[in-house]
Amino acid sequence: MANKRAPLAVWGFGREGRAALHFLLARRGVDAAPLTLFCRADEAAAAREMAPPERLLIETETPDAGTLAGFDIVLKSPGISAYTPALLEARARGTQVSSGTALWFAQRPDARVIAVTGTKGKSTTSALIAHLARALGVRTALAGNIGLPLLELVQAQADLWVIELSSFQTREAGALELGVITSLYTEHLDWHGSAENYMADKLALADVSQALLVNGTQPDLLERTASHPGRQLFGGQGRWHLADGFICRDADRLFAIAELPLPGAHNALNACAALAALEHMGLDARTAVPALARFQALPHRQQSLGERDGRTWINDSISTTPQATLAALRSFAEDAKVTVIVGGHDRGLDWSEFARAMAEHAPHAILCQGANGQRIARALRAAGVACGEVADLAAAVDAARQHTPAGGTVLMSPGAPSFDQFRDYTARGLRFAELAGFDTAPIRAIDGLGVSG
Structure with missing residues (x-):
């Protein structure tokens, strides 16, 4: 007779892990078998504050x-x-691997969802x-990878859910109304194991999306999504596109790119994606266009952090691929005096394309x-190409x-993750601001998370 498995374990005690524990503990009776949490030693004290040992084993x-295979479900x-x-191996031995994202979709099958992913542009597009x-007066939730775990809003009510999904989460989404893919380059090889795994995981969003909105300026993305029956485009030949310095719908010029409070053509494309997404959901995207001018980056x-010592300092710490750094550099005039870090x-x-x-x-x-x-x-x-080389x-x-x-500009756009020196890109950006001499308080939070409207 097979050994009886323990019911459930949670692996990870970041914000997502804590949200999952809150959700599970609130729904399990006091007589239920205890949950098990796998966390770091320096997180154990905080974890013990969430529940007594008879409810939570740490x-x-x-x-x-072998340990993981001893559970019915591992929520990672x-x-x-x-x-x-x-x-x-544990999965092969019968353990189900799930996540907070999957739990939310299971709890909210009737929610109207726009899920956004992409190598770059997903956070800005989601926020837009x-x-x-x-x-437009729509009660809207903004959550997911952008900085607010979905399970923290599992009881919230909204008419529209805008959910950012990383490549780590796209296979965890349930059926949804519209998926948006902003861009597709190779990234996160250490997590996915190969470029093809990364591409396949990213594009898994298409499998659960009734309609799929993709960047029409990227040939590889177009080729990989050509078979989706509900595919629509933004940019390129899409109805919402860029032309002659304007954001356009078909032949109508609706908003000057120069008036967008976000630099670069790539951000204007993100705005096209946002408008096309609203239109697909039956909202009046044309009426929403003027609100682009009020968007907070x-x-x-x-x-832009501001000016110090006669130089403008720009924090682009989110840049974790060479392509993202190239996009940032292309947003400057050709004669601008830019030093890029x-x-x-x-x-x-591969940095050869950048070189x-x-x-x-x-x-x-x-x-x-x-x-x-x-x-x-x-x-x-x-x-x-001449360059300087420093330690950190x-x-x-x-x-x-x-x-x-x-009169010049210092642009920190690393084109690489932060983990050699910092825990994440946010910590890197805050440190850059400190080193440049700026107050970091205004850049510590993303406005608009949660439900409002």
Whole structure:
């Protein structure tokens, strides 16, 4: 006779893990078998405050396959790779692996959902959709990977749900009305294990989306989504697109890109995606267009911190791919004096495209730092591009002060994750602001999370 499995374990004690524990503990009777939490040793004290030992068992060792296979269900946090060998083996042995995202979709099957993913642009597009829907008087929820776990809003009521999903979460979504894919490049190879896994996981959103809205300017994305029966486009040949410096619907010019409080054509495309999404949901997107001028840019996304010592400082810490850094640089005039700081955690991404682009048009200065700084510098020099090489972000900021003339701009757009020096891109952006001499209080939170409208 097979050994009886324990009912449920939660793996991870970040905000998603805590939200899952709150949800589960509130719904389990006091006589139910205890939950098990796998967390770090430095998180155990906080975890013990959530429930007594008879309701919550806390384990601080990383679970192996045998341990995980002893549970019916393991609810994991997004940061734990679904390709972790222990999880894969436990799944093969009959353990169900789930998540807070999957739980929310199971609890709210009737919610009207726009789910947004993409290598870049997903947070801004999600926030734009929510902002514009609220401008039309629609009670709208904004949650998910953008910074508010869905389970924290499991009881909330909204007429429209705008949910950002990372590539770690797209396979966890339930059936939904509209999926949006803003862009598709290779990223997060350390989590997904390969570029093809990443692409497949990202595009899994299409499988649960009744309609699918994709970026019409990306040939590879168009090819990979061509078979979706409900596919629509924004940008390119889409009804909402960019032309002659305007956001347009078909032939109608509706909003000057220069008036958008977000720099760069890529952000204007994000606005097209937001408007097309609203239109698909039956809302009056044309009426919402003027509200674009009132949108507040999200922290750490080409965020102008202001001027210090005659130089403008821009925090683009969210940039974790070379393509994102290229998009940020293209938002500047060709004659702008820009010093760009690149580099961070080395995920093994290819910087050759970036180096070729810099060979054609380089900014005033390029400073390479962090764990992959030396590798980026080698790629640039092989392409004939001069660059500086420093150890870390603090040294890069010091060097930027020396290299950037008065009236110039210092852009921190790393093109790489933060984990070599910081816990996440937010911590990196806050540190950059501190090093540049700015108050970080105004950039510590995203406006608009939750339900309003």
